[in-house]
Amino acid sequence: MPEARTVPATHREVHLVARPTGLPSEEHFAVVTAPVPVPGPGQALVRTTVLAVLTIMSDLIRGRGELPVPPFDLDACVPGPSIGEVVDAGDSGLKVGDIVSSQAGGWREYAALNASAVQRLDPAALPYPAAHLSQGAAAYLGVVHAGEVRRGDTVFVTSAAGGVGSLAGQIAKLRGAARVIGSTSSRRKADILTRELGYDAVVLRGAGPIEEQLRDAAPDGLDVVVDNVGGEQLTAALRVARRGARVALIGALAGQLGASATAEIDPHALITGGVTLRGAALYDHLDVIPEWLDVFGRELRNGTLTFPRAVLTGIDQAPRALGELLAGQHVGAVHVEL
Ligand SMILES: NC(=O)c1ccc[n+]([C@@H]2O[C@H](COP(=O)([O-])OP(=O)(O)OC[C@H]3O[C@@H](n4cnc5c(N)ncnc54)[C@H](OP(=O)(O)O)[C@@H]3O)[C@@H](O)[C@H]2O)c1
Structure with missing residues (x-):
């Protein structure tokens, strides 16, 4: 004792x-x-x-x-x-x-x-x-339950270097995503994302229109968006979404730390593209936590995930x-x- x-x-x-x-x-x-x-x-x-x-x-x-x-x-x-x-x-x-x-x-x-x-x-x-x-449970909720990432998907995670995003990209790769794109604000963080945290490409907040950067990074469009930011980044992601895309709304950093998280929605494009927008808060999905801890413990131990x-x-x-x-x-x- x-x-x-x-x-x-x-x-x-x-x-x-x-x-x-x-x-x-x-x-x-x-x-x-x-x-x-x-x-x-x-x-x-x-x-x-x-x-x-x-x-x-x-x-x-x-x-x-x-x-x-x-x-x-x-x-x-x-x-x-x-x-x-x-x-x-x-x-x-x-x-x-x-x-x-x-x-x-x-x-x-x-x-x-x-x-x-x-x-x-x-x-x-x-x-x-x-x-x-x-913040992995929120990342897991966004990638697995709200975004339903599947093998071969192209995934965009906003605020990829944050507490949620730094795990979301890795979880998306674990679920079989073919290409994972993240957003951040500096080259230094972009390098860490691509070298250490499973990201294939990065778009930079404050370095020109996000939509243009996103179209370059995902020429065939996005299957899943895990959005922690809102605002310009969400507007751009919706414009680059492919048919049947799933958009998980997890956070609104552009409103918390910037001027506003409000994004533009073109209902016609979403309807004809069959795009799903799903807001998800962990307190409504507490059952995800034990599932996540099981995955996190296993993958931390075998080195597939880093925290x-x-x-x-x-x-x-x-x-x-x-x-x-x-x-x-x-x-x-x-x-x-x-
Ligand atoms: N749905 C849920 O259940 C749930 C659970 C947990 C967290 N959340 C929410 O998820 C979001 C992400 O959480 P987190 O812990 O990953 O965040 P975080 O790491 O605390 O976010 C900080 C990052 O936000 C970015 N940022 C700063 N100013 C910004 C601006 N004006 N516009 C856009 N990004 C800006 C910066 O990253 P860069 O320099 O790399 O851009 C900064 O490092 C938050 O909104 C949080 O409240 C939701």
């Missing part, structure tokens, strides 16, 4: 202290020293080991977007998904040393969490705990990590390890 760790009297949390009108940056947060919480009935004390920063946090920090969750509170610890180790099990039914994930963990070194709000991780499921913080992620160290780095994610500095997921 693992020995109980010595728990310090105080720890650090990152609080949201101002609501930005634009994208959040470090000045909107403060690192606060607070007493380590004492677990109440049904709770365990969890030491955070890794947390994920996500673009959706920017919407919740700004208090905008039509999301099924309330905005983040001011002057309170920033919530968010994390992994941690149980250091005091209290009467929660968990055990000291259990590795758990939680959406309620947040940007803090220790958290007293209800047993019902954590999930004990099976060490045999994925080769390392941080993989449980991947790209950037890691910053220390709880005080969480605001910077979010800023770097939003600025597009990284490829894959962005994590903070403690």
